[in-house]
Amino acid sequence: MSTPTIRQVLTQLQAEGVQLPPYDPQRVFRVQPPSSSPWYVRLFAGFGAWTAALLLVAFLFVANIIESEGVALVLGLVLCAGMVVLSRTRSTGDFLEQLGLSLSLVGQVLFAFGVAALSNEADVAALAVIMLQLALLAGYADQFHRFLSGLWIVGALLVLLVNADQFNLIHLVIVGLAGLITVIVVYEFELLVSRWWEIVHPVGYAATVALLGLLVLPLQTELAIQWWGFTAVALLAILGIVIWRISIDLALPVAPLQLGIGLVLGVGLMILGVKMPGVAAALLVLVLGYWRSNHILLGLAGAFLVFYMSAYYYSLELTLLNKSLLLLGTGGLLLTLRAVLLRTNPESEEVQ
Amino acid sequence: MVHVPDPLDLPARPESLRHQAVHDVLDVPALRRAFTIAGHTPSAQRWMVFLDILLLVLGAGMLLSGIVFFFAFNWADMHRFAKLGLLQGGVVVAVGLAFWLGLDRIQGKVVLTVAALLFGGLLAVYGQIYQTGADAYELFLSWSLFTIGWVVISRFTPFWLIWLLAVNLTILLYWDQAGSRQMPDSGLFAAIFALNAVALGLWELARQRGVAWVESRWTPRVIAILMIGALAFATQNLILDSARDRGLLPLFLMHIVATGALIYIYSYRLFDAFMLIVVTLAAFICLNTWLAEVIDSEEGALILIGILVIAQTAGVVTWIRSRANMWEAQHQ
Numbered sequence: 289m290s291t292p293t294i295r296q297v298l299t300q301l302q303a304e305g306v307q308l309p310p311y312d313p314q315r316v317f318r319v320q321p322p323s324s325s326p327w328y329v330r331l332f333a334g335f336g337a338w339t340a341a342l343l344l345v346a347f348l349f350v351a352n353i354i355e356s357e358g359v360a361l362v363l364g365l366v367l368c369a370g371m372v373v374l375s376r377t378r379s380t381g382d383f384l385e386q387l388g389l390s391l392s393l394v395g396q397v398l399f400a401f402g403v404a405a406l407s408n409e410a411d412v413a414a415l416a417v418i419m420l421q422l423a424l425l426a427g428y429a430d431q432f433h434r435f436l437s438g439l440w441i442v443g444a445l446l447v448l449l450v451n452a453d454q455f456n457l458i459h460l461v462i463v464g465l466a467g468l469i470t471v472i473v474v475y476e477f478e479l480l481v482s483r484w485w486e487i488v489h490p491v492g493y494a495a496t497v498a499l500l501g502l503l504v505l506p507l508q509t510e511l512a513i514q515w516w517g518f519t520a521v522a523l524l525a526i527l528g529i530v531i532w533r534i535s536i537d538l539a540l541p542v543a544p545l546q547l548g549i550g551l552v553l554g555v556g557l558m559i560l561g562v563k564m565p566g567v568a569a570a571l572l573v574l575v576l577g578y579w580r581s582n583h584i585l586l587g588l589a590g591a592f593l594v595f596y597m598s599a600y601y602y603s604l605e606l607t608l609l610n611k612s613l614l615l616l617g618t619g620g621l622l623l624t625l626r627a628v629l630l631r632t633n634p635e636s637e638e639v640q
Numbered sequence: 641m642v643h644v645p646d647p648l649d650l651p652a653r654p655e656s657l658r659h660q661a662v663h664d665v666l667d668v669p670a671l672r673r674a675f676t677i678a679g680h681t682p683s684a685q686r687w688m689v690f691l692d693i694l695l696l697v698l699g700a701g702m703l704l705s706g707i708v709f710f711f712a713f714n715w716a717d718m719h720r721f722a723k724l725g726l727l728q729g730g731v732v733v734a735v736g737l738a739f740w741l742g743l744d745r746i747q748g749k750v751v752l753t754v755a756a757l758l759f760g761g762l763l764a765v766y767g768q769i770y771q772t773g774a775d776a777y778e779l780f781l782s783w784s785l786f787t788i789g790w791v792v793i794s795r796f797t798p799f800w801l802i803w804l805l806a807v808n809l810t811i812l813l814y815w816d817q818a819g820s821r822q823m824p825d826s827g828l829f830a831a832i833f834a835l836n837a838v839a840l841g842l843w844e845l846a847r848q849r850g851v852a853w854v855e856s857r858w859t860p861r862v863i864a865i866l867m868i869g870a871l872a873f874a875t876q877n878l879i880l881d882s883a884r885d886r887g888l889l890p891l892f893l894m895h896i897v898a899t900g901a902l903i904y905i906y907s908y909r910l911f912d913a914f915m916l917i918v919v920t921l922a923a924f925i926c927l928n929t930w931l932a933e934v935i936d937s938e939e940g941a942l943i944l945i946g947i948l949v950i951a952q953t954a955g956v957v958t959w960i961r962s963r964a965n966m967w968e969a970q971h972q
Contacts, residue, residue, distance in 0.1 A: 290651075291651040291652055291653060291678060291679065292651070292652055292677065292678055292679075293648065293649050293650060293651060293652060294647065294648050294649070294650055294651075294652045294656055294657075294660070295646075295648035295649055296652070297652045297657070297674050297677050297678050298648070298674075300677050301666075301670055301673060301674060301677070304673070306669070306670045306673065308665065308666070308670070326913060326914070328913070328914050328917055329913055329917065329957060329960060329961075332917045332921065332953070332956070332957070333953055333957050335921075335953075336949055336950070336952065336953025336954075337950075337953065339949050340946050340947075340949040340950045340953070343942050343943075343945055343946035343949065344942070344943070344946045346942050347939060347942035347943045347946060350938055350939050350942060351939045381954075381957070381958075382957050383950075383953055383954040383957050384954075387950065477661070477668045477671050477672050477675075478668055480658055480661050480662060480668075480671065481661050481662070481664075481667065481668055481671075485662070534687070537681075538683070538684050538687075574694070578682060578687075578690055579681070579682065580654075580680075580681075581654045581675070581680040581681070581682075582654075593698075594701075597698075597702075601705070607713065608709050608710075608712050608713035609709075609710070609713045611706075611709050612706045612707075612709035612710040612712075612713060613706070614706075615702045615703070615705045615706030615709060616702075616703060616706035616707070616710070617706075618702050619698075619699045619700065619701070619702030619703030619704075619705075619706055620699070620703065621699075622695050622698050622699030622702065623695065623696070623699035623700070623703065625695055625699075626692060626695035626696055626699060629688070629691065629692065629695070630692065
């Protein structure tokens with residue numbers, strides 16, 4: 289099915305009685321998303337800007353212009369403030385946009401270095417980074433920069449947890465991130481028309497990347513983190529809430545057999561998910577992405593699911609034969625469930 | 641006269657609809673309804689298809705992985721005829737399936753590509769079992785020669801690209817395993833450049849003549865990266881150690897000629913911003929490397945090259961944008 293035009297959608301809305309503002313050709317032209325350069329042009333601009341920024345910073349150090357931690361801290365703040373002003377200038381173009389981004393990041397690194405070196409405490413540096421990033425979230429008008437600020441904040445939180453030897457609290461961080469992403473996606477339309485969208489949208493992507501990144505931790509054995517089952521159950525509970533919300537939106541009448549299949553799937557996921565919390569998170573992001581036609585979320589979740597399951601099975605301490613039997617069994621079960629699903633829903637458009 | 645399409649006749653993509661909402665054309669209920677009308681909010685049936693695909697992909701993926709793991713477990717103990725028979729059987733089945741599906745369909749082309757890859761595995765296992773003492777480049781050379789017929793009849797750009805990469809790898813491995821004693825680095829760079837220049841030329845010629853299956857823009861881009869990359873490596877080697885190899889100077893001159901030719905072709909004849917970026921990036925890397933070599937002062941080099949990178953990048957981005965706008969205006 290091809291995508292209808294904007295005109296067709298607006299005509300249909302008017303036919304359904306939806307009140308739209310009067311047609312204004314000037315506004316119609318302004319409200320088109322600004323045409324952007326192809327991604328490789330932006331990548332080239334970014335590569336050039338980052339290279340230039342690194343060379344200039346290297347010059348500052350080699351020429352001994354940065355002589356102390358205090359100078360680094362002050363210079364870092366000045367760079368950040370300057371780039372905030374630049375970001376709010378209209379029509380900066382791809383190159384200045386990337387240069388501002390790279391110089392701001394350099395400023396943040398100098399600031400963090402200055403605070404850490406002056407205070408000699410990781411906690412103080414982490415808190416200072418969080419405060420700076422919150423200020424930049426509000427001030428720096430660029431989606432990618434806000435995305436990076438979100439990641440910085442999560443990173444600083446992890447530093448605080450490690451320093452306090454409370455790494456098991458990471459489960460709260462993970463569940464919190466999942467909750468944040470869910471709220472942003474569920475209330476996407478309401479947030480879109482609010483003044484918070486410009487901040488919330490990139491922060492949502494940062495939370496998604498951080499969530500999936502943190503769920504690589506169960507695959508490693510060096511950090512002794514326990515209670516992954518708690519995280520898995522919490523993530524599956526959030527997934528269940530999302531599915532319930534979707535079913536309300538669709539006003540779905542659920543037949544007993546389909547409800548039964550759903551429960552079996554849910555229990556099965558619970559059993560698998562306790563061992564593989566990454567799968568629960570990937571499924572949550574996958575469902576959210578599909579619900580809102582968000583190809584970035586779909587891509588992230590799909591890639592993570594493949595990576596996670598490959599890494600999980602690779603890391604299992606079983607012989608190749610037992611891994612083979614486990615995979616064959618699980619694969620067969622999933623295909624059987626699919627067959628049952630198709631039988632109980634004959635009107636479905638079966639995959640060609 | 642430049643034709644500007646009516647924005648309302650553009651597809652109602654999710655970003656466009658979101659943009660309408662941000663600019664108060666659609667309120668929340670209208671946006672929600674617009675998403676449904678435009679098909680961006682899945683219906684119940686589309687959710688069933690989603691679940692169907694998810695279960696199919698995960699289930700089939702795990703089943704296939706289980707089969708691979710099973711054979712991996714038994715591989716060491718399998719008789720050599722069983723190993724060879726398995727791979728040969730795979731090739732025969734894949735080729736039969738490809739012809740049954742038909743090479744006009746994408747499925748047939750994909751399966752034929754899989755058959756070729758399995759054939760490569762067969763050659764590798766044969767060499768391993770019988771300890772033929774063949775060098776790795778001989779494996780890739782054999783594969784390239786044996787599969788050229790399939791590549792030609794497939795008319796499938798990914799297969800062509802895999803085949804071309806295998807030929808490039810053959811040259812690289814030959815030089816590494818046997819050729820480096822007989823020829824300098826410039827010989828390798830020249831061979832890689834020549835191979836990919838011919839491939840690029842033939843590709844663009846076919847595209848100009850309207851050969852349907854060469855419409856992909858990414859294949860010639862990958863070929864151009866290999867071609868310009870070889871020349872850029874030669875130029876870098878000349879800058880960093882010119883005394884070592886006299887063959888580098890002609891390649892440097894060829895780099896200049898190729899850069900000019902590609903800029904002309906992909907600016908004025910067949911506009912392609914990616915090609916222009918590859919060519920200019922390679923030129924700038926070489927120029928900046930040369931400057932870093934000739935400037936004595938470290939601080940001076942850092943600040944000069946830093947400022948130069950700013951100017952180079954800004955200049956190229958501005959130029960590409962203006963060329964793109966002019967090309968669009970001329971070809972509406």
